[in-house]
Amino acid sequence: GQQLNQSPQSMFIQEGEDVSMNCTSSSIFNTWLWYKQEPGEGPVLLIALYKAGELTSNGRLTAQFGITRKDSFLNISASIPSDVGIYFCAGQLGSGNTPLVFGKGTRLSVIA
């Protein structure tokens, strides 16, 4: 199947620091989504992007849909302990019912 390269695999940061993670692919995607999974729960959607170049914020989170449509990044500003979890990027190659392709996740740990 298609692959999304998500990096870094894991991060250990101090509370208050900013965080950046990204996803790249050799394929062009029509939609990019960022999910967060907390321990013992299923992933929850954080931000959705559907236009090349689009920059969207959700509180302290900001995500961008790359101009080439082959990448996306997620930034978290001023991290807090509840930001801990696994962050997944997901892309949709087609539209409508085309399944999402998921990255392998970035595990974020925040040290108070």
Next chain:
Amino acid sequence: DVKVTQSSRYLVKRTGEKVFLECVQDMDHENMFWYRQDPGLGLRLIYFSYDVKMKEKGDIPEGYSVSREKKERFSLILESASTNQTSMYLCASSSPGSSYNEQFFGPGTRLTVL
């Protein structure tokens, strides 16, 4: 509040047993999905369904089958469980009419096959 529920949070089965994992959504979504999640491998799609009685293979369908007799329910079946099927299983649903193809996930079933 939208909800995807999975029948069990934790399950322990023996090699060779037939295992049923049930997923129910209350959002009247047409699309339903089954993934498995393993450390370092992310979410891998096993099967998905766009409508009742309809199914499509995902990336790793071997050793699994599915059933969708009602719109709200999507079952994952392990015909003869093996130890390499020990994993976290996540169910999701979505509506093709949504702008972002947002998938709503259940809490997951952690399956251990001994």
